[in-house]
Amino acid sequence: MKQSMMLIPTLREVPADAEIKSHQLLLRAGFMRQNASGIYSYLPLGTRVLQKVEQIVREEMNAAGAVELLMPALQQAELWQESGRWYTYGPELMRMRDRHEREFALGATHEEVITSLVRDEVKSYKKLPLTLYQIQTKFRDEKRPRFGLLRGREFIMKDAYSFHSSHESLDQVYEQIFQAYSNVFRRCGLDFRAVIADSGAMGGKDTHEFMVLSDVGEDTIAYSDTSNYAANIEMAPVINTYEKENEPAKELEKVLTENQKTIEEVSSFLQVETRKCIKSLLFKVDEQYVLVLARGDHEVNDIKLKNLFEASVVELASGEDTKEILGCPVGSLGPINVENVEIVADEAVRYVVNGVCGANEDNYHYINVNAERDFKVSRYADLRFIQEGDPSPDGKGKILFAKGIEVGHVFKLGTRYSEAMGATYLDENGKAKPMIMGCYGIGVSRTMASVAEQFNDDKGLVWPANIAPYELHLIAINLKDEVQASLAEELYSLFNANRFEVLFDDRAERPGVKFADSDLIGLPLRITVGKKAAEGIVELKVRKTGEMIEIHKDDLLDKIKELLPTL
Amino acid sequence: MKQSMMLIPTLREVPADAEIKSHQLLLRAGFMRQNASGIYSYLPLGTRVLQKVEQIVREEMNAAGAVELLMPALQQAELWQESGRWYTYGPELMRMRDRHEREFALGATHEEVITSLVRDEVKSYKKLPLTLYQIQTKFRDEKRPRFGLLRGREFIMKDAYSFHSSHESLDQVYEQIFQAYSNVFRRCGLDFRAVIADSGAMGGKDTHEFMVLSDVGEDTIAYSDTSNYAANIEMAPVINTYEKENEPAKELEKVLTENQKTIEEVSSFLQVETRKCIKSLLFKVDEQYVLVLARGDHEVNDIKLKNLFEASVVELASGEDTKEILGCPVGSLGPINVENVEIVADEAVRYVVNGVCGANEDNYHYINVNAERDFKVSRYADLRFIQEGDPSPDGKGKILFAKGIEVGHVFKLGTRYSEAMGATYLDENGKAKPMIMGCYGIGVSRTMASVAEQFNDDKGLVWPANIAPYELHLIAINLKDEVQASLAEELYSLFNANRFEVLFDDRAERPGVKFADSDLIGLPLRITVGKKAAEGIVELKVRKTGEMIEIHKDDLLDKIKELLPTL
Incomplete structure (x- = not known):
């Protein structure tokens, strides 16, 4: 064309x-x-x-x-x-x-x-x-x-x-x-x-x-x-590969944590790793309220929660509902002494030793919390989002x-x-x-x-040969030069006769414009007819690599046939 | 397939x-x-x-x-x-x-x-x-x-x-x-x-x-x-090939034509050919009223009228308007003594000798009417629909x-x-x-x-090979017969390998159903594998002609290649 x-x-x-x-x-x-x-x-x-x-x-x-x-x-x-x-x-x-x-x-x-x-x-x-x-x-x-x-x-x-x-x-x-x-x-x-x-x-x-x-x-x-x-x-x-830390359980203790609400604030204030903090979230699962526990460095996955309860709708309880049901703001929730709602926990919570959790009371947290000893969980399950570095669920490698x-x-x-x-x-x-x-x-x-989106560089598109709009972009530097014009036409006919899909830039534009457009359009191979036309030599450029090859017209078809399947 | x-x-x-x-x-x-x-x-x-x-x-x-x-x-x-x-x-x-x-x-x-x-x-x-x-x-x-x-x-x-x-x-x-x-x-x-x-x-x-x-x-x-x-x-x-009849002009005469309104009624009543009657129609051409004349055996073409006046809208005047402007009902219109509207006429009207036209008065017509002598026309033009038998406008042959x-x-x-x-x-x-x-x-x-619509017969469709959904319909009479089934599969592979488009009826249906469906679908060639499968002989049917050919499988491809381009 x-x-x-x-x-x-x-x-x-x-x-x-x-x-x-x-x-x-x-x-x-x-x-x-x-x-x-x-x-x-x-x-x-x-x-x-x-x-x-x-x-x-x-x-x-x-x-x-x-x-x-x-x-x-x-x-x-x-x-x-x-x-x-x-x-x-x-x-x-x-x-x-x-x-x-x-x-x-x-x-x-x-x-x-x-x-x-x-x-x-x-x-x-x-x-x-x-x-x-x-x-x-x-x-x-x-x-x-x-x-x-x-x-x-x-x-x-x-x-x-x-x-x-x-x-x-x-x-x-x-x-x-x-x-x-x-x-x-x-x-x-x-x-x-x-x-x-x-x-x-x-x-x-x-x-x-x-x-x-x-x-x-x-x-x-x-x-x-x-x-x-x-x-x-x-x-x-998430594959359960958790292990309990090798540390004796200490005595449960309620401590003042004035104005410390988020996991990050509490862990920093108490000098405890976030992985030792137990995050407590009150969810409304269909018509039932459920307290969901997860490690401080994990995020609860509500699709898994929904699947666990075979529920239609899962959403976080509002601050008002939380206050009414557990008597405290959302930032102070914890599982200890909670008896009026079901408690479920991500598997990882079971392995936390001497953890930290909210006390259902503003400005207080418990420390040295241990599941089962200090609170009961109705069901442990995989309830969190997977994270980078976790083992792959198929047992092969790590997650990215x-x-x-x-x-x-x-x-x-x-x-x-x-x-x-x-x-x-x-x-x-x-x-x-x-x-x-x-x-x-x-x-x-x-x-x-x-x-x-996947195939481009700073000059433009870089189409894979299979779906490129054309396979070849044929350009003559100067179409007013009879030798160049004639060689370009000869190659155009040659490519068409050999069933290559070729776009022939026959416009009266400067070479710079043609090259810039050609890079922008991004056909796999560019064939430039220039000064060496008289010798039958043209330049072949691979768009993907930028590689330039001076080549005689007689060798061109073979080279193109060799290169195209790789592009 | x-x-x-x-x-x-x-x-x-x-x-x-x-x-x-x-x-x-x-x-x-x-x-x-x-x-x-x-x-x-x-x-x-x-x-x-x-x-x-x-x-x-x-x-x-x-x-x-x-x-x-x-x-x-x-x-x-x-x-x-x-x-x-x-x-x-x-x-x-x-x-x-x-x-x-x-x-x-x-x-x-x-x-x-x-x-x-x-x-x-x-x-x-x-x-x-x-x-x-x-x-x-x-x-x-x-x-x-x-x-x-x-x-x-x-x-x-x-x-x-x-x-x-x-x-x-x-x-x-x-x-x-x-x-x-x-x-x-x-x-x-x-x-x-x-x-x-x-x-x-x-x-x-x-x-x-x-x-x-x-x-x-x-x-x-x-x-x-x-x-x-x-x-x-x-x-x-319409090419003007009219000729005046070789008949002397007679004296204009007004005659009683009680209850005779249409051209057919008048021509029959007066024993005159319709071609000697002059049809008069009052049109509204944009904002202007125009009386249009044509021969009784011709139909006025309003597109030609529109083009003559370079008008936007052309429509027949209503009975009311006609009454108001020319003082008579639509069925009695004629050009004689009409001076308040423009009169145009189809070319043929000029050649009518001793014609008949309405008298702008209920129950009366004029006879022996001759254009120019008895009424004036502002413009003659081609204003009628062409008819079968008219000379072709390019001068070659007659119109169908x-x-x-x-x-x-x-x-x-x-x-x-x-x-x-x-x-x-x-x-x-x-x-x-x-x-x-x-x-x-x-x-x-x-x-x-x-x-x-153009390619069918009483059995079904008959597709031209170029746009048939498939070129070949392959049918085995009895797929439970191992010889037939094996030959059918062999031919199916052969056709596909030779890039013919083949529909293989591999359904467990009776032969009659398969044949009827095949005729209905209308692929150009049907190949039927039947009792002579053991001898390698199949039946080739040309859908278009109904021609049946018994042919050995070895000759099949050549025959198909010969027939397809003709279908």
């Missing part, structure tokens, strides 16, 4: 409002433009990258036995009412009325549409399993669209749904799609982790998020420094933290939708049963932005 | 509400399902056809020098207010508000978005011409969605827009895209005509519609029986009529949008000028339906 025919509006300045690298560079390099908050046009280069990501997704989904279809964006309200999500999805679901005042949602996701389709068309276990996917535009009215394509309001997603007559079949397809997703993100060149995630309100069982490691990610991942293990920080269990961008999600839905919407099949005995479902998403436009 | 993994829900019954063949068959053969009125899901087979049409469109658009991009469906109201179409588009434009109560349109077309994009990014004549296209989902809230994909509310379109600094450049790109469109529809196998169309309110000059010939089409095309000439019936000029489905439209927009939205460029002298634009659309989903 000749650059003069393209629309690649590069910018020298960093656009205001673009906070992160990928957003800045996709704008600066002319890959996209904003139309409205969270809504973008993909310009020709961006469109090419999108299509390459889509093609990789298609190939891997097809290889996993999934079949492509295409569902509409306009979805009747009735379907969302059947599933109940019309009432629970909130303002993120964009809604509208047609000319006959019928209500529609703009598809934020397609569980309802696909479930109704399969419900109507599939009646027998003989037609299961069935895995369907689409690549389609989604609409979500994000409260705060930001980071360009990372959190937009109109975006491109690959969403897949599988239907089964047994959990074993779901497990098998889940595993295949898990593998397909790993392949997709690997082929896109991404540094990612498949992370154990929270199945949340969806009621499913297994769920993994595919996270691209990046400082701009909104989620924290706990991962092993030696194994594949990775989990959303909320989900990582990283930030991640969610680019994919695989989820065992179970019968959440099939039961609500009556999607049943007849089993071998002619008995109607709800289909067991899985759902699987990839953020296609978000994947593109994630690659831009 | 193995059919057991697909979702191809075929139906034996013709679905209620599906009036036309393509709609019925695309439903029956499991290519699509309706989600809501005018809104469809494309099932796996339909998705494959769509993608093939899209790929053909891409190849031809790229070859024409157009560059692909992708614009959003959500479009800010402000853009449509700039162009003015927010106020004029009517309820077909679907509108909604986001969570911040900002108004949006769901893209029915993208003139506004692309004009604003190019306005912001292109400033100099040096960057022109520029032709951009996208393949994208469009939304139009049709009053009466019908005929399946032919008139839907959510549909897939390829829309392209070109920007120029001269009309010559626009002419050139128009011509290239015209050619690209011809190629697209030819490659889809369609019988179509590029039809001269009405530029209507858009204010452009040249415009052609690409019409697929079909009885279910909503437009009438006038085309030559010998040349390429084709025009929308409203647009076809056909119905057409509009699948494409090319249009010289001129500066309609660039002026309204301030999309200017600086010319060679640094002077700001509005960009000259063209726009070009192809209904992608409608093209698919048009092919289904």
